Amino acid sequence: MIGRLTGILLEKHPPQVVLDVQGVGYEVDVPMSTFYDLPTIGSQASLYTHLMIREDMHLLFGFASESERQVFRQLVKISGIGARTALSLLSGLSVPDLYQAVAVQDSMRLTKVPGIGKKTAERLLLELRDKLSSAKIDVDDAVTSSTNNKDILNALLSLGYNDREASWAIKQVSTDATLVDGIRQALHLLSKEK
Numbered sequence: 086m087i088g089r090l091t092g093i094l095l096e097k098h099p100p101q102v103v104l105d106v107q108g109v110g111y112e113v114d115v116p117m118s119t120f121y122d123l124p125t126i127g128s129q130a131s132l133y134t135h136l137m138i139r140e141d142m143h144l145l146f147g148f149a150s151e152s153e154r155q156v157f158r159q160l161v162k163i164s165g166i167g168a169r170t171a172l173s174l175l176s177g178l179s180v181p182d183l184y185q186a187v188a189v190q191d192s193m194r195l196t197k198v199p200g201i202g203k204k205t206a207e208r209l210l211l212e213l214r215d216k217l218s219s220a221k222i223d224v225d226d227a228v229t230s231s232t233n234n235k236d237i238l239n240a241l242l243s244l245g246y247n248d249r250e251a252s253w254a255i256k257q258v259s260t261d262a263t264l265v266d267g268i269r270q271a272l273h274l275l276s277k278e279k
Contacts, residue, residue, distance in 0.1 A: 087111075087145065091131040094123060100172060102147070104130060113147035114168075116157075117176035122149045137161075137168060144168065152180045159216045163209065173200050174209075182252055187213045189235050197248055234258075237267045241275070250275060 090113070092106035099120055104111045113132060115123075123130055132147030133154040146168060148154040153175055160171035174183065177198035186194040187210055195206035234255050241251035254271035262270060 087134050087136045089131065089133055090147065091129065094126055094128055094130045097123065097126060100176070102130075104132065104147075111145055113145045114172060115147045115149075116153065116172045118179060119147060119149040119153065119175075146172070148175075150180070156180050156183060156217070159213065160209075162216070163212045165205075166209070170200055170205075174198055178248065179252070182248065183213075184217060185234075186210070187217055190214075191235060193239070193242075194248065197242075233262070233264050233267055236264050237271055240268050241271055244272075246275060 090104050090106050090111055092104045092111075094102060095105050095110060096103040097120070099117065100114050102113050102115055102120070102123065104113055113134065115132070119132070132149070133151055134148070135146045135154055135157060137144040137146065146154075146157065148157065157168075157171050157175060160166050160174060161168055174195070178186065178194070182194070185191070190210050192203060192206040192210055195201050195209060196203055201209070237255055237258065238251050241254060242248070246254075251271070254274045255267075257274050258267045258270045
């Protein structure tokens with residue numbers, strides 16, 4: 086099993102990168118969250134990896150953090166969820182955001198990820214509820230967010246902000262804010278960013 090690679094980044098073609106490790110070029114598929122965090126071509130990079138062996142090919146997947154790799158491994162264990170769908174989920178949602186969606190059973194958030202329909206989202210939430218809690222993955226306090234945060238998120242999404250912008254704004258809102266104040270603070274923060 087290949088658990089981690091460190092080498093020179095040779096190529097970046099989403100969602101695949103080529104990493105030169107002592108003269109051997111490894112083709113590694115990565116989620117977009119990891120792709121955007123990679124350094125420039127020619128720089129040294131390190132990836133946590135997961136090797137998937139099939140009859141006709143060996144596939145190598147890379148992640149910027151151990152928590153991303155662990156979530157990926159939990160996702161591919163779910164019947165009907167392949168590696169591409171798992172990468173798509175991790176590209177569309179950060180690990181804390183996925184935890185938050187599972188904690189509050191927010192299927193709408195998962196359906197915003199391309200390739201995830203309503204039935205798949207509901208099945209994922211059901212399957213992940215137990216798996217993610219037993220995985221002991223280090224995430225921030227976003228998982229334990231209040232119902233207000235979910236309502237603020239839904240309000241921002243309905244106003245046209247994307248998931249990343251809305252999640253960023255919610256993390257900046259004071260924890261003791263009421264729903265109305267939270268939405269007002271988030272909108273103020275987002276208007277400054279534009």
